[in-house]
Amino acid sequence: MSKQAIKVENLVKNFGKGDSLVEVLNGASFRVDKGELVALVAPSGAGKTTLLMMIGCVEEPTSGKIWLGDEKVYDNKWLTKETRKIRREKIGFIFQAHYLIPFLNILENITLVPQANGVSDEESKKIAMELLEYFDIADKAYSMPSQLSGGQNQRAAIARALANKPQIILADEPTAALDSKRSVDVVKMLKKIAIEQNVAVIMVTHDEAMLPLCDRILKIEDKKVVSSKISGENMIL
Numbered sequence: 001m002s003k004q005a006i007k008v009e010n011l012v013k014n015f016g017k018g019d020s021l022v023e024v025l026n027g028a029s030f031r032v033d034k035g036e037l038v039a040l041v042a043p044s045g046a047g048k049t050t051l052l053m054m055i056g057c058v059e060e061p062t063s064g065k066i067w068l069g070d071e072k073v074y075d076n077k078w079l080t081k082e083t084r085k086i087r088r089e090k091i092g093f094i095f096q097a098h099y100l101i102p103f104l105n106i107l108e109n110i111t112l113v114p115q116a117n118g119v120s121d122e123e124s125k126k127i128a129m130e131l132l133e134y135f136d137i138a139d140k141a142y143s144m145p146s147q148l149s150g151g152q153n154q155r156a157a158i159a160r161a162l163a164n165k166p167q168i169i170l171a172d173e174p175t176a177a178l179d180s181k182r183s184v185d186v187v188k189m190l191k192k193i194a195i196e197q198n199v200a201v202i203m204v205t206h207d208e209a210m211l212p213l214c215d216r217i218l219k220i221e222d223k224k225v226v227s228s229k230i231s232g233e234n235m236i237l
């Protein structure tokens with residue numbers, strides 16, 4: 001097994017046609033390895049969410065190639081009809097809002113994911129409780145999302161994203177709704193997960209204070225993706 005978690009080659013994405021054509025990406029290529037926490041930054045409308053959704057097999061590219069782990073999933077077309085299965089097995093999503101289901105308790109919100117993958121109720125509960133302990137919110141297992149703070153709900157949402165043991169976590173502005181201390185906590189937690197669980201994390205962020213906590217920056221520039229190391233000059237976005 002190689003270290004590769006995501007490889008994208010010559011990815012093109014257009015929306016619409018003719019006069020209403022919007023070119024979002026035109027030849028993006030990059031790779032992210034297991035264990036890396038990578039920030040994805042670009043101005044509003046440059047295509048960050050669209051790129052995450054293509055890697056997550058939600059949005060179909062116009063052309064190009066995508067590998068998830070060593071498996072090629074897209075080569076000018078999806079290579080499987082079961083994109084939903086790939087998504088369920090390989091990817092964990094985290095969003096700006098936590099999107100926990102309000103009428104299920106925290107434990108039930110998390111067990112939903114392994115249960116959808118055919119894991120037994122008992123085993124799902126065990127996985128969920130381990131994750132809640134890992135995130136220090138085991139005492140909230142039987143609470144409803146409305147009874148948790150913003151930071152606790154976001155930790156529960158990260159636990160949910162991990163419940164299917166994904167190789168890849170795609171996080172779209174996961175700290176946008178949090179204050180600066182909780183934002184740092186969440187990003188440090190994502191880094192810890194990347195290392196301890198050997199997962200690749202791509203995190204969209206507009207918050208430059210989060211960049212020093214990441215391993216690398218991917219920027220969308222001129223409809224392509226460029227990678228840079230964290231340094232002082234990257235701090236101006």
Ligand SMILES: Nc1ncnc2c1ncn2[C@@H]1O[C@H](COP(=O)(O)OP(=O)(O)OP(=O)(O)O)[C@@H](O)[C@H]1O
Binds near residue numbers: 024045048049
């Ligand atoms: N379904 C769609 N149909 C047409 N155009 C779309 C669609 N989805 C996104 N776009 C366009 O694609 C471009 C990229 O959008 P995207 O949401 O990926 O940008 P972003 O970098 O995530 O922006 P933000 O930082 O504001 O969230 C924008 O110009 C947007 O208007």
